[in-house]
Amino acid sequence: MAFDFDTPISRQNTGCCKWDDLQQVFGRTDVLPLWVADMDFSAPPGVTAALKARLEHPVYGYHTREKPLFESVANWEKKRHGWQVELEWLMNAPGVVPSISAAILAFTEPGDEIIIQPPVYPPFSACVKNNNRRLVENPLIEDSGRYTPDLEDLKRKITPRTKLLILCSPHNPVGRVWTRDELLTLNEICLNHGVTVISDEIHCDLAFSGHRHIPTAALGEAIARNTVAMISPSKTFNIAGTYTSFVVIPDAGKRRKFAQTIEALKIGAGNLFGIIAAEAAYRTGEAWLDELLPYLEANAGYLAEYVRQNLPGVKVVKPEGTYLAWLDFRGVSGDPAYLQELLLNRAKVGLNDGAAYGHGGAGFARLNFACSRSLLQEGLVRIEQALKNR
Ligand SMILES: Cc1ncc(COP(=O)(O)O)c(C=O)c1O
Structure with a gap:
């Protein structure tokens, strides 16, 4: 070892x-x-080495390093998950939770309905409520400790006011790595009802043997256009304190909308050390x-x-x-x-x-x-x- x-x-x-x-x-x-x-x-160790090397230069001003950073993210997704991410689809963000809130602001109006699948990571419901949107729960089905999505309940819960579903893939806390069939059916339901899927894939690199994470936007072109994916090196490489994540939006219209919100909030620049840690992690951490x-x-x-x-x-x-x-x-x-x-x-x-x-x-x-x-x-x-x- x-x-x-x-x-x-x-x-x-x-x-x-x-x-x-x-x-x-x-x-x-x-x-x-x-x-x-x-x-x-x-x-x-490659992350620590890259941070140390940067510290050798004692000026920590505004930085620019988007292209090599985005290339490192795209190469990683291709290699580890077989997902071809175009560089123009990528945006920098200071974390997945702020990105979820930004997506709620970008794609919904106050009073719109947003679906989550509890039991699930608590900030999902907090982001919905804090932004004055209506929380709709589509609870997972539990059978002897194993959880599956309740797709019939999902269809019943969708109304004309339902704008988003926040998917946790893989799922925190129940530990499921969703199968292709589960993801396909869920995403097709959302696509057919005009519900955009926010796909929180922060745990994507942590699938155990016999299980394979499938990026939502890799399920097909139409589903990709309906997806706002969120990925991050933070869980994978244990660098959560550097607050650096990525939003991947294949659809140009959705990307423009999301970019406007990120611009309005001025949260897209990233921070110097987060960017260095993320790029080093993706390039050297495999x-x-x-x-x-x-x-x-x-x-x-x-x-x-x-x-x-x-x-x-x-x-x-x-x-x-x-x-x-x-x-x-x-x-x-x-x-x-x-x-x-x-x-x-x-x-x-x-x-x-x-x-x-x-x-x-x-x-x-x-x-x-x-x-x-x-x-x-x-x-x-x-x-x-x-x-x-x-
Ligand atoms: C599903 C999920 N999303 C998001 C986060 C936090 O993301 P960030 O620190 O990038 O906001 C976590 C952290 O535990 C998580 O489990």
């Missing part, structure tokens, strides 16, 4: 939200943090990612097996991608307050409360397993002991 994911690295006192904000987030500092979606691993993925997948398998053997009443299905596990604690207690007390104050683990993920989330907790195996094990042992001693 050329890269070490196994030796824990202390992140305390680095101004890191996952480890340094425990008091604010959980009300105590002795919690093992397995929550917010970044990894406890060093970024690929070997690192190819070692990271089996490590994450082994953690996922370890976690699923540990839960099965040692955590009575808890269920989990090994995720198909992402580094997030969606733990079902409904067999332990139907009372969310008790669950919170158990996990936080007795087990002393900091997980994300499932209730925040909307419909179908109560009684679940999300666990981030992008950490060394020993840390993951410690978290699971803590939960096991709390369950035994209750």
Whole structure:
């Protein structure tokens, strides 16, 4: 192994939200943090080298480096996902969540309806509500811990006021890497009803063996013209703090509209270090990612097996991608307050409360397993002991 994911690295006192904000987030500092979606691993060495090299020049003024940056993104998408991204389709953005809000402003009016598929990443609903649009939920169907889209419900929910669907592909928190058939059917429904699809593909590079991420806009030309895709190196290479992402819009009309909004908000320039980190990650990070993925997948398998053997009443299905596990604690207690007390104050683990993920989330907790195996094990042992001693 050329890269070490196994030796824990202390992140305390680095101004890191996952480890340094425990008091604010959980009300105590002795919690093992397995929550917010970044990894406890060093970024690929090529990223650190590129940042260091740039720091050698001590002037950090306005920058311009769009073409090589966009080329690195397009090459990556082609190589990893077989998706031909034209450079003119690409736009720079300071993150996927700001891009979702910008898309809501660009493509909808106040009062328009926007569909999400809970349980899902909480900022989806927040972006809709904060921009005074109407949230419509098309909950996923759960069957023995495996989730699928409810396409019949989707058809029923679409009205003439429905303008957007925000798709999470792969899905946070349920860990599905959607199949071609699932994506095709969903996108055809949206296309036929004039509903533009915002495709949040931030977890696209984190699919495990036997599963393949399919970019929404690679499903065909008509679907591509109906898609506003959002990609980012932040999850893949653990550089979320550099706030750099990309919006890919194949349709020229939609691109113009989105560009007007980005221009009105003045958020398209990107920041110097984010741009350097992103380009270095896409150009030099592949070997690192190819070692990271089996490590994450082994953690996922370890976690699923540990839960099965040692955590009575808890269920989990090994995720198909992402580094997030969606733990079902409904067999332990139907009372969310008790669950919170158990996990936080007795087990002393900091997980994300499932209730925040909307419909179908109560009684679940999300666990981030992008950490060394020993840390993951410690978290699971803590939960096991709390369950035994209750
Ligand atoms: C599905 C999804 N979208 C977006 C984000 C955050 O993106 P950004 O930090 O680029 O706004 C996350 C982070 O966890 C996520 O899981």
